[in-house]
Amino acid sequence: SAVISQKPSRDICQRGTSLTIQCQVDSQVTMMFWYRQQPGQSLTLIATANQGSEATYESGFVIDKFPISRPNLTFSTLTVSNMSPEDSSIYLCSVEDDWDAPGTGELFFGEGSRLTVL
């Protein structure tokens, strides 16, 4: 099973600044997903990151606000730009296991990055 590491695990940021969250996977994966979980809420999909192509964003999320990089098959970053208090959330990286369970739909998640914007 894929093991996912996210950095930072938590951060406190000032309004108007930007923060980049890193997601490292211990194996090569094709699909990576970024989710947001606001306090007391369920998970909301932000975008799907494929290696070698631009990320695909869900309705309500735009590249200027949440730019994503996917330079290789084990790494991705999500930047939260020009932050406001409404961006205070847990941001989660997840992957679908290409090799051990292709097509079965088992997603693996990182522990998340808890972001607080003051």
Added chain:
Amino acid sequence: DAKTTQPPSMDCAEGRAANLPCNHSTISGNEYVYWYRQIHSQGPQYIIHGLKNNETNEMASLTITEDRKSSTLILPHATLRDTAVYYCIVRVATFGNQFYFGTGTSLTVIP
């Protein structure tokens, strides 16, 4: 978009079976039912999935009605560590298809 309906919360006595229902009345023929859970402050964890047959693994059992419009996740002997939010998701099992999480059921296992 989430296509499932779940009760917002449930309680279960420790050692008893926890039966978590999910309604997915608009499910398509090629959509699977997936269950995940999220223990507080952790990333979601895969539990089980199925298409139309009942499924069982080391964590839980999944029963799907014959018309596939609803399903039940069964934790046969709930423990305090099973206290979590449980999410039921329907999804076409094509590699790379997105998962859309609904509101889930908050299960509290009571000593």
